[in-house]
Amino acid sequence: MSDPDISVVICVYTEDRWEDILAAVSSVRAQSHPALETLLVVDHNPALLDRLAKEYKETDEVRVLANAGPRGLSAGRNTGIAASGGEVIAFLDDDAVAERDWLRRFAEGFADPRVMAVGGRTMPIWASGRRPAWFPAEFDWVVGCTYLGLPPGRVRVRNVLGGNASFRRTAFDAAGGFATGIGRDGDKRPLGCEETELCIRLTRARPDAILLIDDRAVIHHRVPEAREHFGYFRTRAYAEGLSKALVARSVGADKGLESERRYATRVLPAGVARGLRDAVLARPGGAGRAGAIVAGVLTAAGGYVVGSVRARRGDATFSVVEIEGTSHERGDSRERGGLS
Secondary structure: OOOOOEEEEEEEOOHHHHHHHHHHHHHHHOOOOOOOEEEEEEOOOHHHHHHHHHHOOOOOOEEEEEOOOOOOHHHHHHHHHHHOOOOEEEEEOOOEEEOOOHHHHHHHHOOOOOEEEEEEEEEEEEOOOOOOOOOOHHHHHHHOOOOEOEOOOEEEOOOOOOOEEEEEHHHHHHHOOOEEOOOOEOOOEOOOOHHHHHHHHHHHHOOOOEEEEEEEEEEEEEEOHHHHOHHHHHHHHHHHHHHHHHHHHHHOHHHHOHHHHHHHHHHHHHHHHHHHHHHHOOOOOHHHHHHHHHHHHHHHHHHHHHHHHHHHHOOOOOEEOOOOOOOOOOOOHHHHOOOO
8 A cells, every 4th residue: 555545534614714724625735645535524514515615616626515423523524534535534624734745644654554544743833923932832732733742753653633644444444433522513612632532442443553643744733813822721721631531431541641641741841841941041931831831731630630520420421433334332431431
């Protein structure tokens, strides 16, 4: 599989991102490894569905379709997977643009038949033109980007990050689709971890599976001004804690928090130390970055505690969706004993 056909799925939900959506599609059309097709999956927005259908009505390589499941990013991705025809399905955020060799780097990773997923590097485009001085790079996952602490190069990982990722089709045959009940629902719930849960489920179903991140598969992700403020930082960190509690209950804390332990015990303390050093040296933002790291950890921990209590009470549910005839059971956290 040295030159696989790749379908690209872009999930969209609001006309406010119209120009971003067009830019995302254009970046896919300009790939050095051409996409087999681009699927725009519209999340329960008839006006946007109609507008995009008119925009791309004369094209064969862009298909516009409605989310066939419940509202949210996971169901939208599952709709795209089911409708796609590629040997590999890649996912691109609707407010991001891919560099020219993005799909080529993904394709190279799948030359090894054991590789089930390949992710890439996501770089922030700050609305203000530059990173806020207080915003720690260790927390770039808050704005959907690659964070400081991930190893460079092409490396094996526990999970890829969903806005810049690709999966072999047989991965969904083995593990089912993205779980609904976690992850984003437009701008209403800044949750995440749906790709983490899927990747852990995949490696359980296929213990020989290899998941990679190749930092040469680059996309550039817009960060709106509203997400450059500490209020959003805190809200997103809390939501991540809630999501991680679901994942840990589903797959067990040992696997569900495996990467997070290293991040919390090595990456973040080093970040605090750098921030304090910069503060002593009177460099801009040093104290703010150190404080934001501490606040982010405490807020995420609070979300994790609340999420764990909710999961034990059975308040949080999820459903693992079958894709194209796979035989995986649907359920909720009460039936299957937990998730995150």
